[in-house]
Amino acid sequence: MDAQALKDSWHQVSRSGDQVPLYFYSALFLMYPETRNMFPVSMAHQRDRLVGALGHIVSNVDRVNELVPFLQQLGRDHRKFSVVADHYPAVGRALLATLEHFLGDRWTPALAQAWTQAYDLVAQVMVEAAAEAAKTTPPWWEAEVISHELRTLETAVIRARMKYQYPFQPGQSASVSVVKRSGRWRYYSMANAPRQDNTIDLHVRMVDGGAVSTALVLGTRRGDILRLGAPVGDRLTLRPDMPGDLLLIAGGTGLAPLKALVEQAIFGGPGRKVDLIVGARTSRDLYDLDTLTKMDAEQPWLTVTPAVSHDPFYRGNRGYAVDVALQSWRGQEVFVCGSEEMVRATVARLLDAGVPADQIHFDEFTSERGLES
Numbered sequence: 001m002d003a004q005a006l007k008d009s010w011h012q013v014s015r016s017g018d019q020v021p022l023y024f025y026s027a028l029f030l031m032y033p034e035t036r037n038m039f040p041v042s043m044a045h046q047r048d049r050l051v052g053a054l055g056h057i058v059s060n061v062d063r064v065n066e067l068v069p070f071l072q073q074l075g076r077d078h079r080k081f082s083v084v085a086d087h088y089p090a091v092g093r094a095l096l097a098t099l100e101h102f103l104g105d106r107w108t109p110a111l112a113q114a115w116t117q118a119y120d121l122v123a124q125v126m127v128e129a130a131a132e133a134a135k136t137t138p139p140w141w142e143a144e145v146i147s148h149e150l151r152t153l154e155t156a157v158i159r160a161r162m163k164y165q166y167p168f169q170p171g172q173s174a175s176v177s178v179v180k181r182s183g184r185w186r187y188y189s190m191a192n193a194p195r196q197d198n199t200i201d202l203h204v205r206m207v208d209g210g211a212v213s214t215a216l217v218l219g220t221r222r223g224d225i226l227r228l229g230a231p232v233g234d235r236l237t238l239r240p241d242m243p244g245d246l247l248l249i250a251g252g253t254g255l256a257p258l259k260a261l262v263e264q265a266i267f268g269g270p271g272r273k274v275d276l277i278v279g280a281r282t283s284r285d286l287y288d289l290d291t292l293t294k295m296d297a298e299q300p301w302l303t304v305t306p307a308v309s310h311d312p313f314y315r316g317n318r319g320y321a322v323d324v325a326l327q328s329w330r331g332q333e334v335f336v337c338g339s340e341e342m343v344r345a346t347v348a349r350l351l352d353a354g355v356p357a358d359q360i361h362f363d364e365f366t367s368e369r370g371l372e373s
């Protein structure tokens, strides 16, 4: 498979922006009208997400070790949409028709063959992973909300009890849907390591006009039912070859997966020193500080430091979390999570300060991942 040809042609196609997903879905629904029901009535966000996922796949097409786990997770996760093996060829044909349309003369038989091979491989990995998961796990898991705390005007901490066991790794996320608001799925990170009592915590910040975050922050109560897709993500999970100390840098609800790593360290017993820097614009936004301060007091190897960037009267550390974090850097593995801007700026600053790239692990809370509705 000619990986460079795939990347180059994708790069050219994606220059046509919104036209690409528009064409793709028109082709798909025209050729296979039965697929229309699988997608939401309003397709605006769906379009962006498809392009985001395809872009990720194509840009990693020559890194099989990274791509295969991503596709397997995507395959398992997409069982929640009742995506069955029969739909993959339909999507493949619509994709090839889209590429042909946007590439014009550059769409040669050799390129068509390279794309067909690549897509078949992607579909095969996803279908196999979904089929394997179907032997032992449901397409989604249900959880009952047992507490809902509005910690700031726009941030809620939700605890839910999974109705049956939900295996995941600290640092992973799951697509979540609020059953009474039906049908929309967004990713949220589990803010805890797996617990004996099957509870999970979610930290949700409401975004302006956001469908699911608003439902979770303002519209959800004790007793409501959530659905979770299969856990996804490995950017913020600890690998066995990372035995050392950790420096965690959180922006806003980016705290969630990093707090899960703190819990993992607690359950794993002493041995790892953990520095957690919690960034917020104002002290009011430090929505989980009481719990974190308590953890800090109980665990001698844990240091929690809040950093407030936009409050000149704040008495503690003022400035961006990364600047405070750099004062504590002594060769640890660094984990960063927050908004896209926060993560981009933080990683750039860490690299500038000489932190080796292979010791920086990060993920951002974008609105694009997978093919969510």
Ligand SMILES: Cc1cc2nc3c(=O)[nH]c(=O)nc-3n(C[C@H](O)[C@H](O)[C@H](O)COP(=O)(O)OP(=O)(O)OC[C@H]3O[C@@H](n4cnc5c(N)ncnc54)[C@H](O)[C@@H]3O)c2cc1C
Pocket: 045, 173, 186, 187, 188, 189, 190, 203, 204, 205, 206, 207, 208, 209, 210, 211, 212, 213, 214, 233, 253, 254, 256, 257, 339, 364, 365, 366, 367, 368, 369
């Ligand atoms: C792997 C992953 C893990 C995540 N974990 C968390 C988490 O633990 N806690 C959490 O609060 N969020 C998390 N997010 C973000 C979350 O998935 C949603 O994107 C967010 O809650 C908005 O969803 P919505 O349905 O309310 O907004 P939508 O209806 O999807 O969007 C409404 C508007 O808000 C914009 N928008 C969407 N998402 C964001 C965003 N994150 N920041 C700013 N503007 C946005 C959209 O472009 C759109 O204009 C995570 C995202 C990913 C990819």
